Amino acid sequence: MADNHLVNSLEKENCQFKKILAIQKRIGSERQLDRLMPLIISEISELLDAERTTIFLIDWERMELQAKFAEGIVEQEITIKLKMGIVGWAVLSKQEISISNASDHPYFNPEIDQLHDFKTESILVAPIINKQGEVLGALELINKDTGVFTEHDLEMTRQDAAKLGLEDNLQNIAAGRIEQMIDCLVRNASCQRGSLFLIDADSGQLMSVFAHGLDGSAISLSLNLGVAGLVAVSGKVINILDSATDSRFDQKIDQLTGFETKTILGLPIRNYLDEVIGVIEIINKCNDSFSGEDIEIMDGLSSMVAITMDNALMLAEQERQFRSIIEVMAASIDAKDTLTAGHSTQVTHYAVEIARELGFGESDLDVIGVAGLLHDYGKLGIDDQILKKPGRLSDREYSQIKEHVTLTRSILGKMRFARKYRNVPIIAAAHHELLDGSGYDSGILGREIPFMAKIITVADVFEALTSKRHYRQAMPKDEALALIEKDSGCKYDAKVIKALKNYLAKLQVNSQ
Numbered sequence: 245m246a247d248n249h250l251v252n253s254l255e256k257e258n259c260q261f262k263k264i265l266a267i268q269k270r271i272g273s274e275r276q277l278d279r280l281m282p283l284i285i286s287e288i289s290e291l292l293d294a295e296r297t298t299i300f301l302i303d304w305e306r307m308e309l310q311a312k313f314a315e316g317i318v319e320q321e322i323t324i325k326l327k328m329g330i331v332g333w334a335v336l337s338k339q340e341i342s343i344s345n346a347s348d349h350p351y352f353n354p355e356i357d358q359l360h361d362f363k364t365e366s367i368l369v370a371p372i373i374n375k376q377g378e379v380l381g382a383l384e385l386i387n388k389d390t391g392v393f394t395e396h397d398l399e400m401t402r403q404d405a406a407k408l409g410l411e412d413n414l415q416n417i418a419a420g421r422i423e424q425m426i427d428c429l430v431r432n433a434s435c436q437r438g439s440l441f442l443i444d445a446d447s448g449q450l451m452s453v454f455a456h457g458l459d460g461s462a463i464s465l466s467l468n469l470g471v472a473g474l475v476a477v478s479g480k481v482i483n484i485l486d487s488a489t490d491s492r493f494d495q496k497i498d499q500l501t502g503f504e505t506k507t508i509l510g511l512p513i514r515n516y517l518d519e520v521i522g523v524i525e526i527i528n529k530c531n532d533s534f535s536g537e538d539i540e541i542m543d544g545l546s547s548m549v550a551i552t553m554d555n556a557l558m559l560a561e562q563e564r565q566f567r568s569i570i571e572v573m574a575a576s577i578d579a580k581d582t583l584t585a586g587h588s589t590q591v592t593h594y595a596v597e598i599a600r601e602l603g604f605g606e607s608d609l610d611v612i613g614v615a616g617l618l619h620d621y622g623k624l625g626i627d628d629q630i631l632k633k634p635g636r637l638s639d640r641e642y643s644q645i646k647e648h649v650t651l652t653r654s655i656l657g658k659m660r661f662a663r664k665y666r667n668v669p670i671i672a673a674a675h676h677e678l679l680d681g682s683g684y685d686s687g688i689l690g691r692e693i694p695f696m697a698k699i700i701t702v703a704d705v706f707e708a709l710t711s712k713r714h715y716r717q718a719m720p721k722d723e724a725l726a727l728i729e730k731d732s733g734c735k736y737d738a739k740v741i742k743a744l745k746n747y748l749a750k751l752q753v754n755s756q
């Protein structure tokens with residue numbers, strides 16, 4: 245009896261697994277965002293038997309939630325105040341909520357139902373949270389066909405919401421999720437081992453991202469060797485029924501690892517351009533060879549891996565593209581004056597090292613790096629005659645020089661700085677503000693100046709003092725530091741100066 249129950253529950257789990265894989269495959273083959281979102285919504289509705297599924301995205305500037313795609317009412321975009329209703333509660337508290345009778349709930353906002361002539365009964369909401377823990381929006385399911393959403397529905401919705409908020413990178417994939425995927429695959433296909441290889445475009449080899457039996461160490465395989473290489477080159481599924489007699493299997497691999505390979509199933513992983521980017525391999529089906537059903541499951545999984553890889557590669561490419569634009573912008577400031585060339589790069593170097601001393605994480609170091617490179621961008625709009633003037637500046641000329649900060653703010657304000665970089669224009673434009681309010685161009689006081697700007701200020705002054713200028717010679721580093729320290733806590737932040745001092749001391753020790 246107990247065994248029967250176990251078999252039934254395993255079968256149910258396996259059936260659900262295949263259903264999810266089939267959905268993943270359908271979603272995976274759609275790369276157009278406008279078509280992808282409604283597809284995700286209808287698939288979730290179908291899987292969880294909900295009448296309506298909606299994805300809400302937050303507009304922080306307006307403090308509103310916008311329903312991007314609401315099935316059945318696609319034409320109308322719903323906008324609701326963030327602080328209102330059940331979705332607002334889930335977003336602000338970062339918690340899931342499941343309600344069986346919505347109209348009795350104190351947070352329920354009946355206006356949307358009235359507007360669309362709809363009756364909400366049961367409701368399930370999960371916040372969409374990215375890797376940094378920031379809430380991006382919420383996934384809402386309405387009216388379960390049985391009347392009440394279950395714990396299982398809650399878990400599935402939570403997972404879907406997590407997928408929508410995913411911003412993975414290659415390290416994350418290698419460290420966790422791929423391993424879980426392969427484990428799941430091996431369990432479901434009742435086999436001994438599973439591996440995932442990706443083609444390294446530089447070396448032209450297959451690199452292992454995860455492989456059972458390797459204890460985390462990576463291996464590389466030549467593309468013209470073994471089953472994995474053959475799958476990668478041919479782009480075809482290869483099913484080895486008996487490795488001992490099949491010449492496509494390279495016996496050396498078993499000799500090297502001491503493992504006995506009997507059966508192998510290898511599948512190519514394709515990106516959205518239909519190019520092969522890697523191979524999934526599973527080994528030794530228990531008491532059998534791999535079946536057509538195994539191939540089907542593997543196919544679904546390989547499309548999941550492909551989406552994850554594509555996302556990671558695209559994000560990395562976007563970041564590279566963004567950095568190259570920023571570097572070109574910084575170089576264009578340098579091109580204006582050969583004597584101050586390298587100033588932006590050097591200020592960035594000091595600012596990043598100060599921030600590192602202060603314990604900033606890599607993500608914040610990236611932001612300081614970009615703000616540092618662009619802090620003087622407004623100098624492009626200042627007259628060369630004034631910028632390069634060897635002698636003392638008149639009051640009028642000095643006030644013109646000061647305008648470079650205003651220009652930095654207005655030019656960078658027109659650029660789109662996404663996500664973590666959104667405060668770059670504010671940080672960059674505050675690099676001449678001082679703690680006592682005597683700085684420019686806003687003259688704001690210490691507590692109003694962004695801390696990252698305080699770091700760039702000290703890095704900027706230190707770099708300027710220790711470099712040759714049209715009107716003076718370069719100052720030795722210890723003298724420059726002593727001069728800045730005179731204004732510690734008054735004009736410049738004391739913690740920032742201390743961090744610069746620590747960095748310079750380390751630099752000196754290392755150079756000895």
Ligand SMILES: [Fe+2]
Binds near residue numbers: 619620648675676
């Ligand atoms: Fe400046």
